[in-house]
Amino acid sequence: MNKLGFLAALIIIFFCGPASAAQIAPYKDSLFAYPEILKTGDNGDYVVINYNEMRDINGRDQIPERRVKQTYLSMQPKRTQKDLTVTTDAGAMKVMTVGKATGGASFIVIYLHGQGGNRQQGMNDYTFGGNFNRLKNLLNENDGLYLSPDFSDFGEKGANEISSLISYFKAQSPRAKLIVACGSMGGQLCWRLTNDTAASKNISGLILLGSLWDDEFFSSAAFKRRLPVFFGHGSRDPVFSISNQEAFYRKIRAQGSAYPVKFHRFESGNHGTPIRMTDWRLVLNWMLSIPS
Template sequence: MFRTIFLGALAAVGLSSATLAAQLAPFKDDLFAYPGIMKTADGGDYIVVDYNEMRDINGRDEVPELRVKRRYIDLAAKRMQKDLVVTTASGPIKVMAAGKIEPGASVITIYLHGQGGNRQQGMNDFTFGGNFNRIKNLMVLNGGLYLTPDFRDFGDKGVAQVAGLIAYFKSQSPQAKLFVACGSMGGSLCWGLSQDAEAAKNISGLVMLGSLWEDKFTGSPAYKRRIPVFFGHGSRDPVFAIDNQEAFYQKIRSTTKGYPVRFVRFETGNHGTPIRMSDWRGVLNWMLSVSP
């Protein structure tokens, strides 16, 4: 059963003086640590991680790619999970939420699915090696909020809907840093949001997971604010070639000296590997330390 939220209700709710999350407290860090660092460059901003399918899928999952072993997850966060409908200027948007839905969230993370996905993908506790369960728990345990919405498309309509969702939850928790993570084709929404002046004001970081590139980003409002960007990419990604993504990472670095951007290459990893393997706490703690 859906709970419906209207933008007009903000006047009645009022704004919150949310406590800013300086750093996220740990959650199963030992299990989700990168299994081995093969190479570092660019002062530690570029990392090559040793990925092994037999170890990191077959050894981690009870049923490969379908159900992770129980020790990787904690289902307590499901008690703070709800299915909502938020009405925005661009229409209603269905969104699953876990954590502090009411005003005062310390930090907000939004995951945008790729082609063929839906809002349930990023809230699934058992797939992708339990990594979605980890980000859910990181938000809940740190007084934050985790959101996984549906949207109309990967173009302007979808961008407008997600921008409205961001505006709503950011208005409730104005001091919270808000991060948008985009899987695969969902990256087109991340880059669209970076071009939206109002959305860019509300975003504190972009997390690109096996996603695409956008050369126009270097002229966007988000870029001008120096919003940090993280790229996680598999070296064998058949959808978005890693050479193109690495070249884009280098373009960002060369366009503005000291721009906060990082790249993790999962050696032998496939298209979905970054969603399974990226260290949410490491990425977000870095972004919390450098975001505007």
């Protein structure tokens, strides 16, 4: 099967469940589509994608890992991009936004960076193969809101800050589904939020990219209401073992085969590979299609 055939098959697999009223419109799909699917399992919930550094970094970037080729980019989101300081119940917070920051967003995505990062990581148009630029365009062109905040730490204080930030922006767009994407250590905040009463009820999905696991999720209200979870992980991740993350995915599935959880394994990929390679539109459309 050729690349287009693989992509078509993957789309069918992803959307064999309930249809959503609206789907995110395409944006440079042919450039950001998975290059080759090696294997699928669990009725399409488990996907192994071929990753090749020579093709997916050197062939994609003008300067490897620092600047993607221009064809992957559009700077239209700069028209709505802002660097704000907002006053929340947890105090003043710095957050970069793209899209409908003052209300009326159709959906919201918040990205939480990992250790050593800051709010600018999720707004960088040029790194990670232009994948954040694509995300910004998807939100901007579909009346959404994208948030990339700073926070104090990955513990209780940081979780309280993100919970307050979520409440702040949900109050302005109360009908919007909100999805939290966490890179690397940021996943610790993802799991903390599922045990936060105020935040949990406002979250419609979690995206874990090269991140970690937390058994306390199974006792959370978020798990009981079947919060959708997506895992993207490189098979050679030296920070968080893929065997542990896959085991956690299997543990979620063991609670019921119909639980909305997916795992994309990037074969030969490293720690940052899922941030570079995850097909945002594919994953977000799946999450938005699941009834709250």
